[in-house]
Amino acid sequence: MYKGLRVILKVSQFYEIKASYCGIVKSRRRVRSKMDIELKSRENPVVTKLDSPEFKSIFTPEVQELKALFEKYQYEIRIAGGAVRDLLLGQKPTDLDFATTATPQQMKHMFTSENIRMINMNGEKHGTITPRINDKENFEVTTLRVDMITDGRHAEVEFTTDWKLDANRRDLTINSMFLGFDGSVYDYFFGYEDLQKRRVAFVGDPDVRVKEDYLRIMRYFRFYGKISESPDNHEENTLRVLKNNVDGLQNISGERIWVELKKTLQGKFAGNLLKTMLDVGVGQFIGLPLNPDIEQLNTVLKRGEHLGLHPMSYLAALLKDIDEVTVLYSRLKFSGYDRDMAYFLVEHRGEKNSKDRPLLPYEKLVLNAKIKQKNAVEYVQEVLKYRGEGDLLRQFINWQIPHFPVSGQTLKENGVPPGKMYGPIINKLKDIWIENEYKQTSDDLVKFIPSIIDDFERQKKLNKSK
Numbered sequence: 001m002y003k004g005l006r007v008i009l010k011v012s013q014f015y016e017i018k019a020s021y022c023g024i025v026k027s028r029r030r031v032r033s034k035m036d037i038e039l040k041s042r043e044n045p046v047v048t049k050l051d052s053p054e055f056k057s058i059f060t061p062e063v064q065e066l067k068a069l070f071e072k073y074q075y076e077i078r079i080a081g082g083a084v085r086d087l088l089l090g091q092k093p094t095d096l097d098f099a100t101t102a103t104p105q106q107m108k109h110m111f112t113s114e115n116i117r118m119i120n121m122n123g124e125k126h127g128t129i130t131p132r133i134n135d136k137e138n139f140e141v142t143t144l145r146v147d148m149i150t151d152g153r154h155a156e157v158e159f160t161t162d163w164k165l166d167a168n169r170r171d172l173t174i175n176s177m178f179l180g181f182d183g184s185v186y187d188y189f190f191g192y193e194d195l196q197k198r199r200v201a202f203v204g205d206p207d208v209r210v211k212e213d214y215l216r217i218m219r220y221f222r223f224y225g226k227i228s229e230s231p232d233n234h235e236e237n238t239l240r241v242l243k244n245n246v247d248g249l250q251n252i253s254g255e256r257i258w259v260e261l262k263k264t265l266q267g268k269f270a271g272n273l274l275k276t277m278l279d280v281g282v283g284q285f286i287g288l289p290l291n292p293d294i295e296q297l298n299t300v301l302k303r304g305e306h307l308g309l310h311p312m313s314y315l316a317a318l319l320k321d322i323d324e325v326t327v328l329y330s331r332l333k334f335s336g337y338d339r340d341m342a343y344f345l346v347e348h349r350g351e352k353n354s355k356d357r358p359l360l361p362y363e364k365l366v367l368n369a370k371i372k373q374k375n376a377v378e379y380v381q382e383v384l385k386y387r388g389e390g391d392l393l394r395q396f397i398n399w400q401i402p403h404f405p406v407s408g409q410t411l412k413e414n415g416v417p418p419g420k421m422y423g424p425i426i427n428k429l430k431d432i433w434i435e436n437e438y439k440q441t442s443d444d445l446v447k448f449i450p451s452i453i454d455d456f457e458r459q460k461k462l463n464k465s466k
Contacts, residue, residue, distance in 0.1 A: 035205040039189070041164065047192045050183040054092045058083070062137040063096065067181050073110050075102035077141065078163075078186065079179040081170070087179065088195055098141040099178060101161040104129055107141060126157055145169070150212045164188045171209055171216045172223055173201050198233075200224045206241040214248030218260035221277055225267035232272065242280045249285035257286050258332040265311035271301040274314050283318075287331025292318035303388025312338050313386045316345040340371065344379040349386055357437075359395050364434060366401060368427075373401070404430055405442040414446045421456065428452050 058079075070077040077100040083093035102110070107129040111118055117132045127143035144166040147155035160166065163178060163186060170176040173191035185192065189203050200223050202209040202216075210216050220242065224234070249257065264273055275297070277283070283292055297317040304313070319325055325342045352361035362380045369376035384393040406429050408422050416425065429445045429452070 033205040033208050036208060039168075039204045041168075041188045042190070045164070045186040045188045046184045047187045048185050050087060050179070050185060052087070052090065054090060055087055055183060057092055058087075058096060060137065062133040062139070065133050066098070066131070066139055066141075069110065069114060069116075070100065070102070073102070073106075075100055075106065075110075077102075078181075080142070081175050081177075084177040084179045084185065085174050085191075085195060088177075088185065088192070096139065098139060099144055099163075099166060100141055101144060102141075103127075103143050103159055107131075107143075126155075127159060147212060155212065168203060169212075170203055171213070171219060173203050174223065174227060176203050195227070198227050198229045200227055201235070201238070206238055207245070210241060210245045211248070214245060215252050215256055215260065217242050217246060217249060217280075217282065218257055218264070221273050222260050222264045222267065225264050225269050225273055228269070231269035232276075234276065239276070239280055246281040246285060249282065254287065254332040258334050261286065261332070262311050262334070265314050270309070270311075270314060271297065271305055287328040288315070288318055289320070289324050289327075293320055294318070300386055300388075304385050307385040307388070307390060307393065309385055310341065310382050312341045313345060313382055316342045316349070316386070319346055322346050337375065340375065341379050341382060345383060345386055348380075348383050359392055359399065360434070362392070362396055363399065367404070367430065367434060377401070402438040404433060405440075406430075406433075406445050410442055410446065411449070414449055416449060416453075421453070424456065425449060425452055 067077070077098055080097050080099040083096050086093040100107070104124050104127055108118065111129070111131050117135070118129055119132055119138060120130045123130065123140070123142075127145050128140050129142075130138050130140050132138050143159045144161060144163060145157040145159050146165050147169050148158045150156075167176040167178070167186075167188045173189050173194045175191070176187075176189050177191045178186040180186065193199075194201055200220060202220075220238070264270065267273075275294070278288075278292060278294070282288075284290055297314070300309070300313060300317040315328065316325070319328065319342070322343055325339070325346055328342070329339045348365060352358070354360045362384065365380050365383075366373060366376045371379075381393060381396060384390075384396060406426060408418075408426070411422055411425060412418065416422070429448060432448060433440050433445060
């Protein structure tokens with residue numbers, strides 16, 4: 001067994017109770033199960049050497065500057081995690097994270113000596129320093145580390161210079177690889193083979209990995225949607241482990257859960273993965289009702305998933321009313337835009353009766369909206385996707401929003417005294433204008449003002465006589 005792992009094993013056989021600011025939190029030292037102890041790894045970790053256009057494209061002047069800096073001070077640095085995975089898939093990574101043998105103090109000394117500004121120092125206790133290179137690009141550089149104590153959310157770390165130990169603490173094999181600046185891919189735990197097979201597997205014992213950070217339950221599904229070529233090729237043992245640990249999600253913040261869940265619902269097999277998540281029991285711990293509306297979700301998937309559903313459509317399908325939207329929002333803390341979309345979907349997803357002008361009810365939703373018109377347009381488009389109304393969706397996208405020709409100034413110019421009547425009069429004129437397919441001009445519409453006022457007055461007298 002590898003010597004570095006043996007050291008950790010000596011301190012991994014007991015639990016400790018640790019006081020925290022928020023109360024007493026049960027923490028435990030990093031545990032090694034029999035499966036972890038017997039975990040195979042490569043003696044020679046270099047599995048291939050990249051020379052692709054995608055790899056060459058990452059060498060911006062700022063990356064070159066960072067590389068030269070670490071070479072000058074003789075610290076080893078490699079690209080880590082997701083960028084390596086993406087490059088092996090032939091994709092240009094959206095961002096780069098780096099790992100290094102330099103400690104945070106050594107990095108701070110180096111960057112200070114070179115007059116390089118460092119930002120966001122919150123990550124220092126976990127080994128992350130963020131230099132801003134050429135005052136243009138920020139890079140997160142993290143010292144190689146081992147998670148010594150975990151509570152299912154956070155970890156206390158110990159720094160190391162051993163790349164294998166750092167790879168061993170990571171969640172999935174496909175995320176545990178490193179990339180040298182010469183293109184060498186370092187893979188200790190066979191993530192390279194798993195990536196080729198489109199297999200999503202934890203490093204070592206999945207039960208231990210999940211207990212170290214319960215958010216890994218959500219991350220498993222996100223990366224399954226990113227990597228796998230089939231919606232239902234999960235390994236039974238992995239799902240069993242997720243199910244056995246799912247209650248740990250109750251201690252994970254809603255914001256962190258939503259980051260992972262939203263990406264899952266934006267990826268492949270979103271509907272299938274959501275149902276698998278529900279099968280393993282995720283729902284009640286992320287704000288979904290105990291009895292989510294699976295039948296409605298299946299209906300929405302069948303008729304609308306090919307139209308490119310927004311993440312909120314998948315979730316709204318599981319909710320019966322706006323109260324359940326409120327509960328979900330209070331747990332996940334998604335944006336106000338997403339919250340209002342969920343409310344809108346639940347309120348307007350029902351059948352609309354308008355045989356002669358089937359688009360009319362949706363036009364009204366935009367023209368009578370109390371929210372930003374741009375948002376209303378996007379919400380209506382999502383309702384049509386949710387309902388599987390592909391033809392209506394295309395018509396709606398091509399619909400030119402007409403300009404309502406009457407304003408408060410128009411009423412004033414036509415003798416209506418300012419007051420509470422303005423709103424009802426404008427709403428009534430707008431209804432007339434909409435029903436007549438937006439053909440009337442301002443002059444046409446103001447002719448209705450006297451009769452509208454008379455109707456209001458008669459209704460007012462009638463209400464008083466009751």
